[in-house]
Amino acid sequence: MLPYILRRLGLALITIWAITVVTFIILQLPPGDFVDAYVAQASASGSAISAAEADALRVAYGLNQPLWFQYVKWLGHVVTGDFGRSFEYGRPVTEVIGDRLWLTVLLSLGAIVVTWGLALPIGIYSAVRQYSIGDYVFTLIGFIGLATPNFLLALIVMYFGLHWFNISFGGLFSSDQQLAPWSWAKVLDLAWHLPVPMLILALPGTAQLVRIMRANLLDELRRPYVVTARARGLPERQVIFRYPVRAALNPFASTIGYLLPFTVSGSIIISVVLSLPTVGPLLLSSLLSQDMLLASTIILMLGVLTVIGTLLSDLLLMWIDPRIRLGQLK
Amino acid sequence: MSGLAVEGGIVEAPAAENRVAVASQRQLIWWRFRKHKLAMVSAVIVALFYFVALFADTLACTEPFDTQATRGYVPPQPIHWFDASGHFHPQVSALKGKRDPRTFKLSYAPDASEPRDVVLFGHGYPYHLFGVIPMDWHLFAVSDGRPQDSLFLLGTDQLGRDVYSRLVIATRTSLTIGLVGVSLSLILGVLLGGISGLYGGVADLVIQRVIEILRSIPTIPLWMGLAAAVPASWSPGRVYFAITIIISLIGWTELARVVRGRFLALRHEDFITAAELAGASRMRIIFRHMVPSFLSHIIAAVSLALPAMIISETTLSFLGLGLRPPAISWGVLLQDAQNLQTLGLAPWLLVVALPVIVVILAFNFLGDGLRDAADPYG
Numbered sequence: 001m002l003p004y005i006l007r008r009l010g011l012a013l014i015t016i017w018a019i020t021v022v023t024f025i026i027l028q029l030p031p032g033d034f035v036d037a038y039v040a041q042a043s044a045s046g047s048a049i050s051a052a053e054a055d056a057l058r059v060a061y062g063l064n065q066p067l068w069f070q071y072v073k074w075l076g077h078v079v080t081g082d083f084g085r086s087f088e089y090g091r092p093v094t095e096v097i098g099d100r101l102w103l104t105v106l107l108s109l110g111a112i113v114v115t116w117g118l119a120l121p122i123g124i125y126s127a128v129r130q131y132s133i134g135d136y137v138f139t140l141i142g143f144i145g146l147a148t149p150n151f152l153l154a155l156i157v158m159y160f161g162l163h164w165f166n167i168s169f170g171g172l173f174s175s176d177q178q179l180a181p182w183s184w185a186k187v188l189d190l191a192w193h194l195p196v197p198m199l200i201l202a203l204p205g206t207a208q209l210v211r212i213m214r215a216n217l218l219d220e221l222r223r224p225y226v227v228t229a230r231a232r233g234l235p236e237r238q239v240i241f242r243y244p245v246r247a248a249l250n251p252f253a254s255t256i257g258y259l260l261p262f263t264v265s266g267s268i269i270i271s272v273v274l275s276l277p278t279v280g281p282l283l284l285s286s287l288l289s290q291d292m293l294l295a296s297t298i299i300l301m302l303g304v305l306t307v308i309g310t311l312l313s314d315l316l317l318m319w320i321d322p323r324i325r326l327g328q329l330k
Numbered sequence: 331m332s333g334l335a336v337e338g339g340i341v342e343a344p345a346a347e348n349r350v351a352v353a354s355q356r357q358l359i360w361w362r363f364r365k366h367k368l369a370m371v372s373a374v375i376v377a378l379f380y381f382v383a384l385f386a387d388t389l390a391c392t393e394p395f396d397t398q399a400t401r402g403y404v405p406p407q408p409i410h411w412f413d414a415s416g417h418f419h420p421q422v423s424a425l426k427g428k429r430d431p432r433t434f435k436l437s438y439a440p441d442a443s444e445p446r447d448v449v450l451f452g453h454g455y456p457y458h459l460f461g462v463i464p465m466d467w468h469l470f471a472v473s474d475g476r477p478q479d480s481l482f483l484l485g486t487d488q489l490g491r492d493v494y495s496r497l498v499i500a501t502r503t504s505l506t507i508g509l510v511g512v513s514l515s516l517i518l519g520v521l522l523g524g525i526s527g528l529y530g531g532v533a534d535l536v537i538q539r540v541i542e543i544l545r546s547i548p549t550i551p552l553w554m555g556l557a558a559a560v561p562a563s564w565s566p567g568r569v570y571f572a573i574t575i576i577i578s579l580i581g582w583t584e585l586a587r588v589v590r591g592r593f594l595a596l597r598h599e600d601f602i603t604a605a606e607l608a609g610a611s612r613m614r615i616i617f618r619h620m621v622p623s624f625l626s627h628i629i630a631a632v633s634l635a636l637p638a639m640i641i642s643e644t645t646l647s648f649l650g651l652g653l654r655p656p657a658i659s660w661g662v663l664l665q666d667a668q669n670l671q672t673l674g675l676a677p678w679l680l681v682v683a684l685p686v687i688v689v690i691l692a693f694n695f696l697g698d699g700l701r702d703a704a705d706p707y708g
Contacts (some may be wrong), residue, residue, distance in 0.1 A: 021553060147691040149641045151648055152664070152683050159673045159680060170670075205632045258545055265550035269645060273668070283551060284649055287558035293557070299551045306548050307387035 004318065012311045019303035020078070024071050027296040035063060041087060078300070084293040088286065093297045097279060101301060103172065104278040107271075108263045109309075110194060111201035115259065116252060119205045123213025127221065127248075128240060130214075138210065145207035150266040154273040155202050161196075162302075168273045172197070199276055201266050205259050212255070213248060220244035256313040261306050352361060359626055362703040369699020373691040379689050380693055386502040387457040390495035391470045391481055394658055396455075400427050401490030403676045407482040409448055420448040422472065422480045446480050447473040485678040487666055496658050497682060503659040505689070507574055508639040512632055514578035515639075519585025526586065527593025528616075534590075541583045549580055553642065557651040566657040573652050577642040581635040588631040592624035626704035634697035637690040644686060660686050678685070 035057045049057075058064050065073075077084070083093040126135045148156075161167045172193045173186065220226065221244055229239045231240045271280030279298045286294040350358070363369060382389060404425060423440040430437065452471025459465050472481050484494040525536040551654040553576055560572045584703065596602055605615050640660075646652030647661025649667070655662055660682055667679040 011539065011542065014539070015546055018543050019547060022547075023555075026552075026555035026559070029556070031561065064692050143691060143694070144687065147637070147687050147694060148683075149645055149686065149690075151645055152686065155664070155673075156683065157669065157679070158670065159677065162670060162674065163677075261546060261548040264548040268548075268550050268554070269649070272649060283554065284651075287554055288650065290558070295555060302551050303547050307546055310546055 005315065008311060008314055012307050015307050016304055019307070020075060023069070023296045023300040023303070024074060026299060027074075027292050029068070030290050030292060042055070057089060077200075083297040086286070086291055086294040088289055088291040088294065093294050096294060097282065097298065097301070100277055100279045100282060101305075103276070103303060104264070104267055104271075104280070104302070107194070107197060107201065107276070108260070108267050109279055110198045111205070111263050111267070112256070112259060114198050115209060115263075116203040118202065119209035120249075121215055122206075124209045124240070126210060126214040126243060127217035130218065134280040142207035142210050148204075149269075150201065150204065151269045151273050153203060154197075154270040157196065157200055172276050172278075177278060182189040197270055197276055200270055200274075201263060204266070205263060209252065209255065209259075213252070216248035216250070217244060220247050257310050260309050260313070264302055264306050272289075324325060342543040355623075359703045363689070363699055366699035366702060367537070368634070368695045369702075372695035372699070375688065375692040376696055379501065379685070379692070383502040383505045383650065384460070385707030386498050387459065388465070388467060389469050390492075390498045391454060391468050391472075391483075392492035392495045394454040394491060394496045394499045395656060396491060398486075398490035400436075401425070401486050402436060402488050404482045404490070405676075406485040406493075407440070407480075408679050412446075412472075421445040422448055424470050424480045425482075448481070449473055484681055485676065487676070487679060488672075491664075493678065493681065496663060497685065500658045500660050500663050500682070501685060503570075503653070503657065504640055504643060504661070504686075505660065506644045507570065507577070507653075508636050511574045511578040511639040511643070512636050514575065515581035515585055515635065516628070516632060518578070518582035520589050522582070522615075524593060527590035527597075537586070537590075541586060553577070553578060553646065554649065554651055557646050560600035562654075566653070569653060570657065573643060573646060575648070577639050580642055581639055584629050584635060585628070588627060589624075592627055593620065595619050596623060607690060628699065630697055630700035630704045633693055633700055636697075640690060678688075678696040 003217070035054050038057065039054050042049045063070065081094070085091065086093050086096045089096045122138050126138050129135055145153075158170065172190055174189050174193075186192040221240075226239060226244055229242070230236075234242075267278060268280040268283060270276070272284050275281060279302065283295060283298045286292075286298070353361070371513065407425070409423065410421045410423075411418060413421060423437045423445050426441045427436050427438050429435070440471050441481045449471050450469065451467050452473070454468040454471045456464065456466045470481065470483075476594045482492060482494075484492075484497065486492055489497070503671060522537050526534045556579075557573060560569055564572070597640055602615060602619060605619050610618070644661035645658050647654075648664050650665060653659045653662055663679070664686075667676075667682070673680065
């Protein structure tokens with residue numbers, strides 16, 4: 001068991017390291033460097049910076065050093081929690097991101113809970129009542145959910161919400177709570193606004209999971225042990241839930257490894273469409289205005305949080321499922 | 331799913347059994363694929379979409395870049411199939427725009443006094459078929475040669491451009507970007523998956539870890555970051571190419587996984603051992619014996635990877651990070667429908683969602699059918 005944990009931990013660390021490298025590359029991608037941007041900003045606000053001063057700044061910030069050296073230096077700052085300042089906002093990046101990161105986490109985790117909560121009963125129903133009208137209806141909805149890009153779904157839901165019900169699904173807070181400090185009223189307000197974006201975000205993953213769950217359970221239901229259980233006169237409920245469902249459950253835990261990155265990705269896009277106060281719209285606007293320190297910090301944080309989430313779920317899975325615990329020992 | 335298909339394969343009359351026994355692999359795959367009705371229908375739909383892509387300019391009726399300030403947000407206009415005396419005689423009427431003096435909203439009323447005939451294969455704006463053959467034939471045309479005044483099958487956008495014509499041209503862009511992207515990821519996937527599956531050892535370990543790492547990172551923020559670095563000054567052609575490369579970086583891991591799995595499965599097959607013992611060279615074994623036996627699996631994996639490519643392009647362009655106007659793609663068109671005010675004013679702009687959903691569904695079903703048929707002996 002310990003070697004498995006160590007191996008998993010090692011892989012997570014390597015992944016996080018890879019994410020920092022990619023983030024640093026994205027940070028370096030736009031033409032010009034930090035000092036160019038600073039000079040442009042200064043001249044826009046009226047104070048000119050000479051070429052000599054700019055060069056001095058480059059030396060002071062180590063921009064004349066080789067890239068790997070800059071990377072190590074940047075990494076050193078990041079590890080100590082210093083992500084730099086946002087050009088656009090003129091404030092530390094962490095301050096700009098603020099609550100948005102946690103709202104993103106909340107939205108994504110909530111969507112995963114919804115995914116599981118919907119996929120489990122629907123998958124069981126579809127397998128047990130194979131080829132029933134309900135099965136066909138869920139399959140159809142599932143396929144549409146699978147084929148509709150997240151942003152399109154958000155757009156369509158928003159349009160019909162406004163058109164038919166005259167409700168706006170945009171945002172996560174009512175206008176009077178938007179800037180208010182956290183309170184119970186604000187939490188309630190958030191709980192009121194969250195379900196629709198969560199459902200939109202959960203639909204593609206749910207569709208996929210239902211298909212896997214249905215196929216797995218169908219395979220299990222054909223096994224001889226199910227026939228035996230039935231022959232011995234076990235009630236149908238027990239025949240289905242005792243073992244086949246438990247055996248078919250495996251994908252629920254094992255798919256979180258890709259479900260989590262997938263959901264986090266989706267949250268960015270639907271947040272832009274529905275203007276949710278998560279990091280999504282912030283990432284888009286910072287990329288469009290080339291506020292690279294802000295953008296790269298968001299990418300880094302999302303990546304690292306996803307890796308940690310996946311790691312935790314893997315450890316949880318190992319704790320729940322003896323087959324994995326023992327299988328990895330070999 | 332494969333469990334279902336097995337049952338049908340064995341229970342046949344003796345004559346049919348003989349037929350199965352002597353059939354080539356290609357025939358077996360075709361027979362198996364034919365049983366998957368949904369996949370058959372999807373294959374036809376996908377073929378139709380690529381037909382549209384191929385003849386996009388002929389199918390369009392109005393020059394897609396042609397802006398007309400006085401024709402903004404025209405709702406879809408029907409064709410009148412029968413004339414006043416009840417004969418079949420498709421016609422459209424020119425539109426008269428009227429501005430509401432209080433709200434300044436433009437509304438349009440058909441001007442029935444001068445009807446115009448709709449003709450099949452009439453003359454319209456000049457273009458080059460397949461990029462080489464100069465032509466001015468269009469599937470739909472108006473007798474006076476000015477469809478931009480009267481023919482609005484799906485309405486117009488804010489700048490008065492015909493949505494139907496733009497949709498057809500966008501289909502070409504979005505479908506080809508998917509194809510080019512998938513070819514690039516196929517090269518990467520086959521190369522890395524092949525090395526991984528054939529040589530094993532350290533190379534396999536490294537490539538597998540790289541794939542695992544790539545799959546555990548949320549891709550959209552990453553690709554957004556990369557796409558945002560495409561300079562604004564680049565020409566549409568270069569942007570197209572850059573975006574293709576970026577989205578092809580998404581698809582290769584799955585393809586590499588399939589290729590590696592196939593190589594591993596085949597390495598210990600009897601016919602490979604036989605070829606080795608007969609002294610066939612490594613290259614001959616790979617290309618003469620291995621590749622033909624898993625080509626169908628790769629085709630299935632490709633048709634399952636294509637929708638992901640199309641979604642990526644559409645998403646990136648929709649966010650304003652992918653293709654940019656004046657390029658026309660599904661994502662670019664959907665960008666126009668981004669905010670609620672526009673949707674309230676011109677809901678027909680959302681029609682672009684339909685081909686996106688249909689083609690992605692079709693590719694998914696087609697891929698499913700191909701995957702089931704890829705191994706006809708199962």
